[in-house]
Amino acid sequence: MITLFIDNQKVAVKEGTTLLKASEKLGIEIPTLCYHEGLPPYGACRLCVVEIIGEKKNRMVAACSFLVDEGMKVLTISDRVLKRRRMIVEFLLARCPDIKAIRDLADKMGIKKPRFKTKNLDCILCGLCVRVCNEVAGIGAIGFVNRGKKLKVDTPFHLASDVCIGCGACSFVCPTGAIEMELDAVKRFRELLGIEHKCRYSLMGLVSYKVCSNNYECWRCKVDQRIRDSLATHPIFAAKKIKTEKVNQYFSFLKKIQE
Amino acid sequence: MSNSKIVTLDDLELLKEKGLNLIYPTKTKISVGMATCGISTGAREVFQAISEEVQNQKLDCVLSQTGCLGFCQREPLVDVIEPGKPKVVYAEMSYDKVPELITNIKNQKIKNEWMLCQIGEKYSPRLDGIPFYKDVDFYKKQKKIALRNCGFINPDCIEEYIAKRGYFALHKVLTEMKPKEVVDMIAESGLRGRGGAGFLTGKKWQITRSSKGKIKYIICNADEGDPGAYMDRSLLEGDPHSVLEGMLIGAYAIGASTGYIYVRAEYPQAIVKFLQAVKQAEEHGLLGKDIFNSGFNFEVRVNKGAGAFVCGEETALIASIEGGWSGPRPRPPFPAKSGLWGKPTNINNVETWANVPVIIDKGADWYSKIGTEKSKGTKVFSVVGKVNNTGLVEVPMGITLREIVYDIGGGILDNRKFKAVQTGGPSGGCIPESLIDLPVDFEKLTEVGSMMGSGGMIVMDENTCMVDVAKYFLAFLEDESCGKCVPCREGIEKMREILNNICKGEGEEADIELLEEIALTVKEMSLCGLGQTASNPVLTTIKYFRNEYEEHIINKRCPAGVCLDLISYSIDAEKCNGCGACVRPCPTQAITGEKKKLHSLDQEKCIKCGACYETCKFDSIIIK
Ligand SMILES: Cc1cc2nc3c(=O)[nH]c(=O)nc-3n(C[C@H](O)[C@H](O)[C@H](O)COP(=O)(O)O)c2cc1C
Ligand code: SF4
Ligand code: SF4
Ligand code: SF4
Ligand code: FES
Numbered sequence: 001m002i003t004l005f006i007d008n009q010k011v012a013v014k015e016g017t018t019l020l021k022a023s024e025k026l027g028i029e030i031p032t033l034c035y036h037e038g039l040p041p042y043g044a045c046r047l048c049v050v051e052i053i054g055e056k057k058n059r060m061v062a063a064c065s066f067l068v069d070e071g072m073k074v075l076t077i078s079d080r081v082l083k084r085r086r087m088i089v090e091f092l093l094a095r096c097p098d099i100k101a102i103r104d105l106a107d108k109m110g111i112k113k114p115r116f117k118t119k120n121l122d123c124i125l126c127g128l129c130v131r132v133c134n135e136v137a138g139i140g141a142i143g144f145v146n147r148g149k150k151l152k153v154d155t156p157f158h159l160a161s162d163v164c165i166g167c168g169a170c171s172f173v174c175p176t177g178a179i180e181m182e183l184d185a186v187k188r189f190r191e192l193l194g195i196e197h198k199c200r201y202s203l204m205g206l207v208s209y210k211v212c213s214n215n216y217e218c219w220r221c222k223v224d225q226r227i228r229d230s231l232a233t234h235p236i237f238a239a240k241k242i243k244t245e246k247v248n249q250y251f252s253f254l255k256k257i258q259e
Numbered sequence: 260m261s262n263s264k265i266v267t268l269d270d271l272e273l274l275k276e277k278g279l280n281l282i283y284p285t286k287t288k289i290s291v292g293m294a295t296c297g298i299s300t301g302a303r304e305v306f307q308a309i310s311e312e313v314q315n316q317k318l319d320c321v322l323s324q325t326g327c328l329g330f331c332q333r334e335p336l337v338d339v340i341e342p343g344k345p346k347v348v349y350a351e352m353s354y355d356k357v358p359e360l361i362t363n364i365k366n367q368k369i370k371n372e373w374m375l376c377q378i379g380e381k382y383s384p385r386l387d388g389i390p391f392y393k394d395v396d397f398y399k400k401q402k403k404i405a406l407r408n409c410g411f412i413n414p415d416c417i418e419e420y421i422a423k424r425g426y427f428a429l430h431k432v433l434t435e436m437k438p439k440e441v442v443d444m445i446a447e448s449g450l451r452g453r454g455g456a457g458f459l460t461g462k463k464w465q466i467t468r469s470s471k472g473k474i475k476y477i478i479c480n481a482d483e484g485d486p487g488a489y490m491d492r493s494l495l496e497g498d499p500h501s502v503l504e505g506m507l508i509g510a511y512a513i514g515a516s517t518g519y520i521y522v523r524a525e526y527p528q529a530i531v532k533f534l535q536a537v538k539q540a541e542e543h544g545l546l547g548k549d550i551f552n553s554g555f556n557f558e559v560r561v562n563k564g565a566g567a568f569v570c571g572e573e574t575a576l577i578a579s580i581e582g583g584w585s586g587p588r589p590r591p592p593f594p595a596k597s598g599l600w601g602k603p604t605n606i607n608n609v610e611t612w613a614n615v616p617v618i619i620d621k622g623a624d625w626y627s628k629i630g631t632e633k634s635k636g637t638k639v640f641s642v643v644g645k646v647n648n649t650g651l652v653e654v655p656m657g658i659t660l661r662e663i664v665y666d667i668g669g670g671i672l673d674n675r676k677f678k679a680v681q682t683g684g685p686s687g688g689c690i691p692e693s694l695i696d697l698p699v700d701f702e703k704l705t706e707v708g709s710m711m712g713s714g715g716m717i718v719m720d721e722n723t724c725m726v727d728v729a730k731y732f733l734a735f736l737e738d739e740s741c742g743k744c745v746p747c748r749e750g751i752e753k754m755r756e757i758l759n760n761i762c763k764g765e766g767e768e769a770d771i772e773l774l775e776e777i778a779l780t781v782k783e784m785s786l787c788g789l790g791q792t793a794s795n796p797v798l799t800t801i802k803y804f805r806n807e808y809e810e811h812i813i814n815k816r817c818p819a820g821v822c823l824d825l826i827s828y829s830i831d832a833e834k835c836n837g838c839g840a841c842v843r844p845c846p847t848q849a850i851t852g853e854k855k856k857l858h859s860l861d862q863e864k865c866i867k868c869g870a871c872y873e874t875c876k877f878d879s880i881i882i883k
Contacts, residue, residue, distance in 0.1 A: 043589035044744045046784045060783040065589035087780040091749035115773065116753050125742065144586070144742075147567065149752055151742030 004072040019050060019063040019074060028076055030063050031085070031105065033092075034126035036173060038237040039135060041065035042127050047088050047105075051075040060084065082109075090114045096121050099176045123178035125151055129170035137169055137204070137236050142179075153179065160188065165203040168218065169236040189216045201227065201235065264544035266552055268430060271421060274543075278422025282412060285342055287320040287364060289313075292336040292410060294327035294496040295528050296489070301353055302335035308354035309337070312361045320364070326497020328410030329651040330397055333375060336410075339364060345379035345391070397648050400666055402629065404637045405453075405490075405613040406653045409497030414532050417539040420500040426545060428619035432508050433553040441512035442468055445615065447623035449635030454480050454571075454608030455683075455712050455788065457634070457701040460615075463605060466595040468513045470603035477510050478580070478599065478606040479520040481529070482564045482571035485684035486735070488715040490639040491609035493651055495522070495529035498613070499536035505612030507545070507557055508619060513605050516556050521576050523564040534561060568685075568739035572787050573598075573606045575741065586743040587787035610639055610714075630656035634700035638711065644680075644718035645672045656700040660690065663699070664718055676721040679803070681728070683712025685735045686792035688799030689725060708799040710792060724821035725804040726811055730758040732796040740789060747790030750781035754797055762822040766812035771801060820882040823867045827883055830860050834879035841871035841880065 001012045006023050013022045018041065023030050033045035041064040048063040053073040060080070075081060086109050093106045094114035099122055106112075127144070130153055134140045141164035145154045155161040166189050170179050189212075192198075199210040200218060214221045231238040265271055291297070291306045310322055328336055333350035337360070340346045347369055349360070356373070363370055369386050377385055378392040392398055403409075412419035420426070432441055446461025467475060479502060483491040494502060506518045522530050537559050540546040548556045562580050564570050570579050575587045577599050598604025614636060618626045627635050634656040640663065643649050647669035654663065660680055664670070671677050679689040682699075688709030690697065697703055701711050719728065733755040742748040754777050757770050778794035778801075785791045801808060810816045817825040830850075837855040842848075849865040852858030860871070860880075872880040 041589055043786050046745050046786070049784055062589060062786070065591075067591055083776075084780050084784055087750075087776065088745050088784065091745055091753070094753075095749060117756065124745075125748070127743070146742070147569070148738060148740040148742040149748060151748070 002068050002070050004068050004070070004074065006074045007076055013068055015068070017068050019061070019066050019068060020048060022068050023050075023063065023074075023076060030076055032064055033101075033124065033175060034128065035064040036128055036132070038233075039128070039131050042131065044125065044127055045088070045092075047085060049081060049084055049088075051078045051081050085109070086111065090116070092124055093118075095119050096124055096176060098122070099124070099178075101175045122176055123153060124176055125153070126175060127153075128173040128175065129153060129179045132169045132173050132236065133164075137165070137167055139163055139165055139167075141165075142170065162188070166200050166216065167204050167234075167236055168200065169234050172234040172236075186216050199223070204236065265426070266544065268434075271426060271430060274418050274421045275424075276422075278416070278418035278420070281323075281416060282419050282422055283340065283342065284321045287318070287342075288323060288338075288340040289320055289364070290323040290325050290338040290340070290413070292327060292334060292338075293324040294409075294493055295526075296327050296331040296493070297334045297336065298528070300334045304354045305335050305337065305352050305357060308357035309361070312357050316358075316361050316365060318361055318365055323413050324415070325412060326409040326414050327493045327651065329401075329406065329493075329653070330375065330648070331650040332648060333650075336375065338378075343382065345377040345382045345385055347377050347385060348375045348392070349373040350375035396669060397650070397652075397667055400658060400662055401653050402637050402655045403653045404617050404626075404629075405494060405501075405610045405639055406497070406651070407617065408501060409493060412498065414497050414499055415535060417500060417536070417543060420498070424620055425500050425616070426504055428616040429504050429507050429545070430551055432511055432619055433551045433555055438468065438512045438514060441508060441619070444623045445512070445618060448618045448626040449623075449630075449633075450611065450614055450618060450626065451634060451701065452608055453610035453614070453638065453714070455710070457711060460607060460611055463595060463607070464509065464513050466593075467515075467603050467605040470596050472603050474517075474602045475513055475515040476599045476602055476604045477506060477513060477515045477518045478573075478576070478604060479506055479518065479609055479612055480571060480573065480576060480606055481520055481522040481526070481609045482576060483523060483526075483609075483713065484566070484568035484571045484739070485713045485715055487643050487717065488641050488684060488713045490641060490651055490714055492526050492529050494609050494613050494639075495526070496532050499529075499533045500540070501613045501616060502533070502609055503536050503540055503546075503559070505615035506559065507550070508615050509605065509607065509612065510557050511555050515605070516558070518557065518559045519562055519580055519599070520559060521562045521564050521570075521580060523566050523570075525566055530561065530563065537561070567741070569741045569787070569789055572789060574787070576606070577604065586741045587789075589786060608713075631698065631700045631702075633702055638699070638714055640682075640714045640716045642668050642716045642718065644716075645675065645720040645723075646670065646718045647672055654699070657698045659696050659698055661695045663716065664695070668718060671718070671720050677718070678721050678723055679719045679725065679728075681709070681717040681719065681732075681796070682715065683710035683792075683795070684715040685732045685739075686710075686789065686795050687712050687715065688795040689719070689728060689803065690799070691803040693803075708802060709795060712792075722819055722821070724762075724817050724819040725800040725807050726758060726761055726817075727819075727821045729796045729800045730755060730762055733758060733793070736789065736793045740793075741787075744784075744786040744790060746781045746784040747786070747793060750777050750785075751790070751793050753777055754781070754794070758797075761808065761811045762817075763824045764811070764815045764822075766808075768812060770812060771805070771808055775801060816883075826867060827862060828860055828865050828867060828869075828871065829862075829881050829883065830858055831879040831881050832857055834877050836877060836879075838877070840876065841874050844870040844874045846870065 002015050003012045009026050011026050030048050032048045034042045043062045043065045049060050050063045052059045089105050092102050094116040096102050097118045133142050141161040197211050199212040202210050218224045291302050293302050335352045337349045337352045338346050374389050376390050376392045376395045408423050442464045450460045451457040481491050569575050572587045594604040630636050637653050637655050639653045641651050652667050679691050681689045704711050737751045737755050740747045760766050778797045782794040810818050820826050835857050842850050847864045849861045
């Protein structure tokens with residue numbers, strides 16, 4: 001066990017715990033944008049920054065990826081932390097002034113208008129969609145293209161993906177609503193016939209026999225809704241994470257639907 | 260002999276003999292500097308001309324080639340070596356000088372005017388009044404450790420490397436030392452990484468060595484994306500075996516049996532030379548299985564980099580070798596714990612590796628006596644910009660900037676005033692004249708807001724606008740940011756936009772403060788070294804040249820006369836004698852006037868190209 005101090009409160013956690021998790025244990029909330037429970041830390045938004053008190057100098061680190069150390073003293077709401085976070089949100093507000101998630105953050109911090117030229121984009125490049133598609137669904141239908149200010153999420157060569165399984169995990173995790181399954185991709189599924197007309201759970205490899213009777217309008221599908229409700233998260237995450245017991249529950253549930 | 264394996268020390272000694280005969284043959288030898296810098300100034304044509312002319316004039320001699328001697332400005336260099344006499348180095352050779360060169364050699368004549376220096380003090384000088392290598396201003400204060408063989412041996416020839424005690428260190432390590440002893444020795448020497456951050460090499464090796472895992476990797480970082488820096492290229496082209504030997508020693512110490520070298524694809528010549536070195540080492544049994552009968556196996560793979568600056572960052576580089584999208588990832592975990600394919604991986608820079616064999620050969624004690632308290636040894640810098648002598652210089656740590664700029668660099672071009680020197684590559688800081696006596700080492704450079712970086716050094720004179728400089732470097736970094744993390748991607752762009760406005764005369768008084776605030780955010784919040792250092796150009800220019808910013812913002816003036824929107828050209832009525840020389844060079848016909856009478860310049864037409872300023876012999880064009 002490792003003991004450390006976060007905002008002057010003592011906490012003991014296992015070695016290898018991130019500062020974010022350790023803070024959580026104390027009920028201290030740290031804002032995040034690119035972090036997701038079901039994925040390894042990515043460290044891109046830098047909103048979760050906290051200050052570590054050092055012997056000579058204090059350091060600013062990302063709480064979502066930085067690991068605890070014995071005796072460490074951490075500040076999660078120092079003046080410096082707040083100032084830097086504000087600037088990050090100001091950058092994002094200039095990039096995506098119309099995105100609700102960002103506007104809410106800015107409101108909370110009292111930022112009315114960014115001091116910079118605004119851009120009107122909707123993607124904050126948190127990478128959640130790309131990572132969930134690659135690392136959880138194991139599909140890799142979307143990725144980043146270009147770099148720097150031209151960086152964006154796209155399918156290879158901007159062509160309609162022929163590997164996307166339409167699981168919708170990408171749009172599920174997107175904090176800004178920037179990614180939606182394009183009609184193109186859905187159209188590809190709709191063109192499939194008969195037995196090929198598989199429910200997305202079948203395409204995910206979770207079941208082998210359910211045929212979609214809703215013409216891929218998952219949001220109208222009762223089965224879809226019930227699966228989600230019962231798992232309390234997107235099935236892609238559940239399938240990778242939940243323990244056998246839960247998986248079994250899940251499969252018996254699916255079986256019931258089938259009957 | 261060339262296919263025989265080297266197994267024992269005797270085998271090595273035998274090849275050493277052979278190599279010495281190649282370096283100092285019993286007849287005349289002509290050798291051309293054929294690194295990329297030489298080739299770009301015509302070394303290939305010179306080499307071709309020499310080989311033809313030697314036949315024409317029936318000169319009995321050996322033709323060879325070598326790497327870069329560092330004095331890139333005076334390439335192509337041609338060495339003439341006669342048995343028992345010092346080597347003569349001719350500078351700025353061209354193919355039309357070759358016939359005379361060969362005739363002179365036949366007649367035992369030396370052409371004074373062409374000579375750069377002579378090398379080999381143990382012989383009596385060939386010509387009085389021509390300095391020996393060590394006495395040439397450019398070389399006097401240098402100390403070559405990493406570049407020890409560059410320009411002295413033929414990089415295509417493993418025997419010549421062995422002649423310079425190459426692979427003797429490897430032999431010692433594999434036959435006499437335990438891996439831990441090797442790590443300790445490198446740690447004791449105080450060697451620090453030359454790729455930028457200056458992490459203690461011995462410590463890094465120790466961490467990788469003690470990380471759990473059977474499979475470990477080492478990587479040589481030869482991405483060198485920093486514009487203007489080319490020491491790694493020069494090393495790989497001029498002495499590839501030294502890098503390879505360093506890697507072999509490191510692999511043994513760390514417990515790795517596979518190594519990668521990640522070279523940028525823009526370095527074809529370096530790739531060719533290194534691959535050739537690998538092949539030769541394999542043929543001689545210095546790579547592969549059971550090297551020197553020690554049971555140690557090692558193989559090397561060459562990876563071509565995609566050429567993005569950020570790919571030099573270690574985690575991005577690893578991702579790139581793995582074939583993924585090249586973005587840095589958060590550390591920890593550090594590569595030493597979890598690197599290539601999740602295995603413990605030790606990554607070092609080319610120059611770091613090249614230092615290793617010498618340290619083993621001459622001892623940690625010898626090495627740690629060179630340099631300053633915390634920065635040991637030497638560092639290679641590429642000195643460019645407004646100095647008289649540009650090139651690659653290797654100097655002991657602790658040498659002052661003044662010594663580099665004035666003694667080695669020969670002072671500022673055209674006797675202008677020195678203004679600042681930018682160290683550390685695009686994201687280094689600008690150091691002003693008041694700090695020119697600063698001893699150069701990792702700590703001191705960081706203290707003044709700059710950094711060692713890869714060893715780029717750009718000298719600037721009084722005609723440089725520091726706001727423009729900051730803008731220039733930020734534009735580079737804006738292009739090279741991978742875009743993954745918010746502060747770097749968005750912050751650099753914002754800073755560059757503000758600098759743009761200031762240079763256009765649209766700056767506001769609050770801009771300096773805003774710039775500083777953004778700069779600190781980018782510096783403290785970015786994910787990788789690119790963003791963390793990207794603010795240096797802005798922060799240092801504000802710190803040391805704040806008045807220049809204020810001039811731009813408040814008085815809408817560019818004191819150095821660089822920012823086009825803030826300057827105007829006019830003609831000094833007192834000085835103009837109506838010679839009319841400026842009329843023709845002006846591309847927009849903005850200057851008119853009768854001969855021998857005062858000319859006039861039409862501000863509306865003037866595009867501020869500066870052609871008239873360059874032409875006027877009477878200093879009557881005024882830039883304000
Ligand atoms: C943006 C960026 C670019 C880098 N480029 C290089 C490079 O071109 N060559 C290099 O050796 N190290 C480069 N580095 C440093 C590497 O990340 C790493 O620290 C180094 O290769 C370690 O080797 P060393 O300990 O021998 O210095 C770069 C770092 C950053 C942040
Ligand atoms: S819907 Fe397609 S792109 Fe989105 S996560 Fe699923 S497979 Fe990937
Ligand atoms: S589309 Fe959404 S999830 Fe994907 S990177 Fe952009 S903001 Fe993040
Ligand atoms: S600091 Fe810049 S280069 Fe590094 S990860 Fe962030 S965006 Fe990419
Ligand atoms: S949540 Fe930590 S960097 Fe985004």
